[in-house]
Amino acid sequence: MKGILYALIGGACITLQGVANARISEDIGTWQAATITQLTGFIISLIILMFVRDAAPKGLRQVRPLYLISGAFGAVIIFSEVTAIHKMGVTLTISILLIAQLLLTFLIDSNGWFEVMKQKMKLPQFIGIGLMIAGVLIMKL
Known part of the structure; x- marks a missing residue:
């Protein structure tokens, strides 16, 4: 049941983020909106990490480099989603x-x-x- 709840929350946040980014991009540009989104996401994640303190820095060396660049997909996601929202709704x-x-x-x-x-x-x-x-x-x- 918790998995379903988290999936619903995640899906709602993806939609809200897309709409907010589309609105922001009208004022300052799509890549600027992507930058702000990535930056605020990083800051919030860092704050949560400082409180949760479940980091395993040694484990970072075991992660394949391909997986470490996964955050870069976020910029492509934001740009694509914002551009699509402007063109299709x-x-x-x-x-x-x-x-x-x-x-x-x-x-x-x-x-x-x-x-x-x-x-x-x-x-x-x-x-x-x-x-x-x-x-x-x-x-x-």
Whole structure:
């Protein structure tokens, strides 16, 4: 149950962040909005880390370099989401983002990429993704 709650909170925050960034970018520019977002995220994460104090600095050496650059994806996410919101609106943008996430996670799970346990995809997963794509196409009309 906690997982579902965290997923709902995360999804809501992704949408709120996208809308806020789109608004900020109208005033100062998209890359500036991305910079502010990344900076404030870093500051809040650092403050939380100082209170939680569960850091394992020695473990940092064990992390693959590929995974250490994952934060850089945030800049691309923000730029892409803000640009899409300006061109298509919030609802369609978030819908397509969700489909892109599902398609990539489908590939990651089914191929066991990034050291995740391989999952066998079955008909219900294919139907679910198909229905989501159909829903976006209907919304676009």
